[in-house]
Amino acid sequence: MSATPxxxxxxxxxxxxxxxxELARSWAQARGVIGFLSEVDHKRIGLRFIITALAFxxxxxxxxxxxxxxxxxxxxxxxxxxxxxxxxxxxxTTMMFLxxxxxxxxxGLYFVPLMVGARTIALPRLAAFGYWMFLFGGVFLYVSxxxxxxxxxxWFSYVPLAGPEFGPGKRAxxxxxxxxxxxxxxxxxxxxIIVTIFKYRRxxxxxxxxPIFPWAELVTNFMIIFAMPAxxxxxxxxxxxxLVGTHFFNQAQGGDPILYQHLFWFFGxxxxxxIFLPAQGLMSTLIQTFSGRPIxxxxxxxxxxxxxxxxxxxxxxxxxxxxxxxEIGASFFxxxxxxxxxxxxxxxxxxxxxxxxxxxxxxxxxxxxLGYFAIFIIGGMTGLMVASVPLDLQVHDTYFVVAHxxxxxxxxxxxxxxxxxxxxxxxxxxxxxxxxxxxxGFWLMFAGFNLTxxxxxxxxxxxxxxxxxxYLPGLGWETLNLAxxxxxxxMVLAVVSIVINVIVSMxxxxxxAANPWDASTLEWSTSSPPPxxxxxxxxxxxxxxxxxxxxxxxxxxxxxxxxxxEVLVTxxxxxxxxxxxxxxLPNVWPFxxxxxxxxxxxxxxxxxxxxxxxxxxxxxxxxxxxxxxxxEVDDETHPVExxxxxxxEATGPA
Amino acid sequence: MTTKILxxxxxxxxxxxxxxxLWWATMGMIxxxxxxxxxxxxxxxxxxxxxxxxxxxxxPPQLVWGTATTLVVLASMIPNHLAKRAAERLDLPRTRLxxxxxxxxxVGFLVTRTLEFTALNVWYDDNAYGSIVWFLLGTHTxxxxxxxxxxxxxxxxxxxxxxxxGRFVDFSENAFYYxxxxxxxxxxxxxxxxxxxxx
Numbered sequence: 001m002s003a004t005p006x007x008x009x010x011x012x013x014x015x016x017x018x019x020x021x022e023l024a025r026s027w028a029q030a031r032g033v034i035g036f037l038s039e040v041d042h043k044r045i046g047l048r049f050i051i052t053a054l055a056f057x058x059x060x061x062x063x064x065x066x067x068x069x070x071x072x073x074x075x076x077x078x079x080x081x082x083x084x085x086x087x088x089x090x091x092x093t094t095m096m097f098l099x100x101x102x103x104x105x106x107x108g109l110y111f112v113p114l115m116v117g118a119r120t121i122a123l124p125r126l127a128a129f130g131y132w133m134f135l136f137g138g139v140f141l142y143v144s145x146x147x148x149x150x151x152x153x154x155w156f157s158y159v160p161l162a163g164p165e166f167g168p169g170k171r172a173x174x175x176x177x178x179x180x181x182x183x184x185x186x187x188x189x190x191x192x193i194i195v196t197i198f199k200y201r202r203x204x205x206x207x208x209x210x211p212i213f214p215w216a217e218l219v220t221n222f223m224i225i226f227a228m229p230a231x232x233x234x235x236x237x238x239x240x241x242x243l244v245g246t247h248f249f250n251q252a253q254g255g256d257p258i259l260y261q262h263l264f265w266f267f268g269x270x271x272x273x274x275i276f277l278p279a280q281g282l283m284s285t286l287i288q289t290f291s292g293r294p295i296x297x298x299x300x301x302x303x304x305x306x307x308x309x310x311x312x313x314x315x316x317x318x319x320x321x322x323x324x325x326x327e328i329g330a331s332f333f334x335x336x337x338x339x340x341x342x343x344x345x346x347x348x349x350x351x352x353x354x355x356x357x358x359x360x361x362x363x364x365x366x367x368x369x370l371g372y373f374a375i376f377i378i379g380g381m382t383g384l385m386v387a388s389v390p391l392d393l394q395v396h397d398t399y400f401v402v403a404h405x406x407x408x409x410x411x412x413x414x415x416x417x418x419x420x421x422x423x424x425x426x427x428x429x430x431x432x433x434x435x436x437x438x439x440x441g442f443w444l445m446f447a448g449f450n451l452t453x454x455x456x457x458x459x460x461x462x463x464x465x466x467x468x469x470x471y472l473p474g475l476g477w478e479t480l481n482l483a484x485x486x487x488x489x490x491m492v493l494a495v496v497s498i499v500i501n502v503i504v505s506m507x508x509x510x511x512x513a514a515n516p517w518d519a520s521t522l523e524w525s526t527s528s529p530p531p532x533x534x535x536x537x538x539x540x541x542x543x544x545x546x547x548x549x550x551x552x553x554x555x556x557x558x559x560x561x562x563x564x565x566e567v568l569v570t571x572x573x574x575x576x577x578x579x580x581x582x583x584x585l586p587n588v589w590p591f592x593x594x595x596x597x598x599x600x601x602x603x604x605x606x607x608x609x610x611x612x613x614x615x616x617x618x619x620x621x622x623x624x625x626x627x628x629x630x631x632e633v634d635d636e637t638h639p640v641e642x643x644x645x646x647x648x649e650a651t652g653p654a
Numbered sequence: 655m656t657t658k659i660l661x662x663x664x665x666x667x668x669x670x671x672x673x674x675x676l677w678w679a680t681m682g683m684i685x686x687x688x689x690x691x692x693x694x695x696x697x698x699x700x701x702x703x704x705x706x707x708x709x710x711x712x713x714p715p716q717l718v719w720g721t722a723t724t725l726v727v728l729a730s731m732i733p734n735h736l737a738k739r740a741a742e743r744l745d746l747p748r749t750r751l752x753x754x755x756x757x758x759x760x761v762g763f764l765v766t767r768t769l770e771f772t773a774l775n776v777w778y779d780d781n782a783y784g785s786i787v788w789f790l791l792g793t794h795t796x797x798x799x800x801x802x803x804x805x806x807x808x809x810x811x812x813x814x815x816x817x818x819x820g821r822f823v824d825f826s827e828n829a830f831y832y833x834x835x836x837x838x839x840x841x842x843x844x845x846x847x848x849x850x851x852x853x
Binding site for chain 2: 004005006007008009010011122123126187190191194195198199203225226228229230232233237240241244245246247248250253254255256259262263266540553554555556557558559560561568569571572577578579580581582619623626627628630633634636637638639640643644646647649650651652653
């Protein structure tokens with residue numbers, strides 16, 4: 001943009017301090033109950049996502065512990081079959097929809113703007129709406145569970161088991177509506193993060209200078225956009241079959257249960273990658289910082305993320321090998337499933353090279369990243385095994401698959417996540433996490449995880465099916481099941497020690513400086529925790545690792561108004577300044593809209609007409625949401641005649 | 655002390671098209687809903703493959719109302735385009751005029767759409783074919799209804815104010831979204847009305 005020249009000008013510390021005071025006023029976070037419900041600060045919304053998702057992780061963990069108690073000895077009467085069905089369904093549904101996806105959405109909302117050097121997220125009210133939908137959906141699921149209408153058909157809720165014939169009552173409807181809640185939340189969050197990355201990057205941060213974590217979030221959120229509509233269609237068609245008598249999956253009337261499986265797994269396989277890919281971004285972040293050198297193979301890492309996303313959409317049928325599909329199709333999906341090992345391998349070699357050539361500091365976050373290597377690689381290997389049809393048919397629906405999926409998801413996502421939460425703890429709270437309790441937590445988690453899930457490989461090969469509530473003595477499964485339960489105890493202790501560490505560190509941890517780990521990315525260039533306006537003054541970015549490599553005399557960005565919530569919008573590829581934009585103010589209507597949409601979704605489980613009358617209140621709240629208020633009007637273009645001289649600058653390519 | 659400064663105070667406070675935040679948000683919605691339509695279409699074809707005759711046991715939908723809808727929606731692209739162009743010139747009187755004419759066309763669209771439902775020759779609960787036909791048509795109709803409400807609200811804002819340049823970006827992006835509502839109809843029309851006759 002020729003309109004933004006770099007000039008030499010005097011700028012005093014007093015002037016900057018005065019601007020900070022004004023920025024603090026303009027970007028002040030909301031207060032009171034209405035303020036709480038109206039919040040649009042990306043850090044608070046992000047943190048709410050993270051904390052809520054971790055609470056659901058804890059609930060899902062309690063359910064897992066109950067299952068492990070039940071399976072610790074044969075013919076145990078601790079849980080009955082009906083409750084057990086609900087518990088394993090709730091566990092899977094919670095971990096996939098209420099923990100894994102939202103927690104990375106939350107990390108994205110919190111850190112993407114900070115890492116790309118922006119004041120806030122694009123479309124902050126949409127993000128707030130997404131959070132409330134997620135929260136209400138999760139609460140709805142657990143209230144239903146307590147009322148004995150929790151889902152009980154497994155986290156993929158297959159028909160015909162979940163269909164009208166074999167799934168009477170409301171349990172499958174609860175699952176189907178929960179999907180709508182969580183997918184709406186994820187989809188709006190995806191738009192927010194993508195637009196933030198495309199249009200809010202700081203000048204100088206061209207796409208090829210963007211840190212890997214925002215890249216991983218970008219790729220992941222595009223996957224959400226293309227994957228989530230499939231499961232919404234599947235669950236909507238399921239609930240229509242159940243409630244209004246359509247026949248999508250009814251074999252007798254020309255429908256097909258296999259159609260459900262296709263729609264579900266067209267989402268379900270990418271789902272695995274949209275949990276895994278942000279964690280890959282975290283791995284790159286942690287390994288770079290604790291190796292003290294720029295990551296090796298930046299381009300290869302970014303290309304691998306994109307390649308994994310594309311291939312992730314061509315694998316779904318490998319979940320359906322046991323459904324009896326044409327052989328040629330199965331062979332294609334076997335080959336595609338094996339191919340995905342290539343980009344994963346490329347990433348792992350880049351990380352090894354970075355560690356090898358760096359000065360490694362064995363802090364707790366890095367230990368979690370190293371834990372990934374041990375665990376995820378085992379999960380990847382068993383993944384190659386189950387990608388081949390004959391082996392898959394042998395171990396399908398056994399504990400071998402349970403072991404595989406936990407090695408992939410806990411190793412591939414939860415370990416990097418815990419490492420990242422430890423790493424970013426000073427940024428969230430302004431205090432350092434305790435080292436000793438952190439080490440104890442890590443080792444308990446690592447040992448407990450392997451003790452829980454490694455024996456399950458053998459149990460599966462020995463023929464123990466998944467999703468059974470008990471088993472007979474004398475089948476040779478007792479010792480391994482007891483070992484798995486002992487491992488689960490260690491994992492519970494690990495989580496307890498991590499929680500204690502959080503509480504102790506928040507109260508009495510060492511006060512954190514802006515950049516306590518000596519990292520290179522922009523979130524560490526501002527105070528811990530950051531002010532509501534994130535950065536001031538902000539400098540133009542000149543490299544991939546601005547805190548390590550940018551020259552000290554980089555130009556300061558000036559001319560963004562401080563008397564209102566103004567942000568700089570930049571161009572997609574080169575992040576050149578394009579225009580100034582007035583970011584939306586806090587507003588209670590996204591909360592109200594989410595509330596009324598939730599009422600409509602729940603009521604529609606009982607009467608289809610709720611979709612009609614239930615749509616009226618959210619329509620009204622949406623109009624209130626969008627209706628311009630006086631204080632939000634742009635005084636530079638109101639009345640609109642004032643804008644006319646700028647029209648040429650505002651139209652056409654920048 | 656003198657410092658190097660990148661001074662952005664001279665930049666405008668609004669921009670049209672792909673430079674704006676709203677364009678990308680709209681694009682995100684289009685990608686999501688386009689994926690949903692694509693998967694619905696794929697489901698239709700999947701169900702069609704399963705049976706020897708299509709439509710199974712029912713006559714294809716009558717052509718008249720579906721074709722009338724298609725003609726109305728294609729015609730409605732003209733006022734929609736004029737509204738978009740007027741908005742991008744900050745021309746308030748013309749923007750108002752063409753937004754409300756667009757609303758009238760969309761209401762006409764809704765009328766022929768309602769008649770379409772009466773001429774499908776199948777009910778949603780007759781068989782899987784009926785279910786997918788109603789689902790496709792119903793999903794598209796939901797888009798028409800929401801677009802009418804959006805456009806009418808924006809048309810009211812254009813009269814009631816207060817108006818700044820950002821509002822004109824809204825008018826422009828609303829018209830952009832309507833292109834998607836129209837253009838997504840054409841493959842659905844081909845699937846619902848032409849495929850059972852000619853494939």
